[in-house]
Amino acid sequence: MTTPPKLGAGTRLDFHGPLSADRAGRLVAELAARAPATVVDYGCGWGEFLLRVMAAAPGAQGTGIDVHGPDIVRGRALAAERGLSGRAVFVEGPAADHTEPADLVLSLGAYQAFGSIPEALQALRARVSPGGRLLFGCEVWERTPTESQLAAMWPGMTVEECLYLPDVVDAAVAAGFRPLRVETATRGEWEEFESGYGADAEEWLLANPGHPEAADLRAQLDEHLSIWLRGTRDVFGFGYLTLGVPA
Template sequence: MDDELNLLRRSRMCWNTPLSETHAELLLDRMDLTGGHLVDLGCGWGKLLLQALGRARDLRGTGVDTDEGALARARAATLDRGLGSRVDWVEADAADWADPAERAFCIGAAHIFGSTKEALERLARVVPSGRLLYGDGFWAAPPGPAALEIFGPDLLTLPELLDAADAAGWRVLHVSTADQLEWDDFESTSRAAWEEWLAGHRDDPRAGEVREWLDRRLREYVRDYRGVLGFTYLVLGR
């Protein structure tokens, strides 16, 4: 799929994770944001980082991602909020980030480190003393063959994920999980912009590929992983 359509697909998405505004505010509360440096590894378009900066005037932020289109969206939102002097957007591989920070976000980006366990171990070096907001998928129910094929065999259960955090030297300060409405909204908004585009571009050469993706995504969600794949948000401390 070309870059234009890929950017369009995410345009109706508030978050690139199953999350509500209320839940996001709760997580920011638990992060105890004051001054210092907050780095968001795998930041996407940086909405949560910008909300954090809006809460704490003495906080500086850095968002790191390889997605040029998402970073352009982040920079535009930064200008709208008047936060340009307090945040940097860096196009780089977040797995290589080495500068320590007092606070960090890593949400839905464990794969860039290789696995959940490797991510938690690597992030302990990024935050030698402070707090980490870590978001990751887990098996909320035993997966069937189709879900295993989609998400791979390395996904943990929630107890296993907490054990991995403990093994990496983290203290678990907060645990919450995405509810069904957050999941349904995330999946629906991930399809919404392409559904709108398809309705007005049925003769476009790309329409067949878009329709196929939309149909497969909805089918997989409803049949294979709705209620099976969970997503947790952990506030971890060191």
């Protein structure tokens, strides 16, 4: 009997966040054009963005760090497929354990590895070499959620759990960065991400409706869909900040 896919494994996603191929391509090109010698991705997931930077910056050595073992395994396999294993190393463990500064630092959807957004920006500032760059991606409030939207998100979710975009930029400046680019995900990027998140599980359910684990998976998918459609849709945004530090 087939095993159900694990919701959130992201097997149908390129990135574990609302990031289109177009935006990723432009950001990768801009960051790689500076020819970083070292690149570190804190909370890399399976490292798709890191690997695209490595492909575009042939002189770079890259390290991806994540606590989630299956993503590290997937990252290593992707690196091997693309002939990048010699330059892209994947390390399983907490981001905070790694302090070596790099020319290019990535933190996409993973600030929690260092605490709050201001705490993460402070920690990441110490990990960017002089003249280097940080690409920082995080959730922001696109607009203030109503009480019913908050209640439809996760238990205990409050307005204080997330910042507005200008406050994230202020926190970056306070940490010692200058904002070179400030951009936000489109509704289309969110729709691709949220639909892709459960796509493998939805198809498995259609093929295995009578499986003993089908009801449980269906309940998880329904909950995910409700959080998105009744809670976060058009309320949760995602900011991408390209941040520079002085030489």
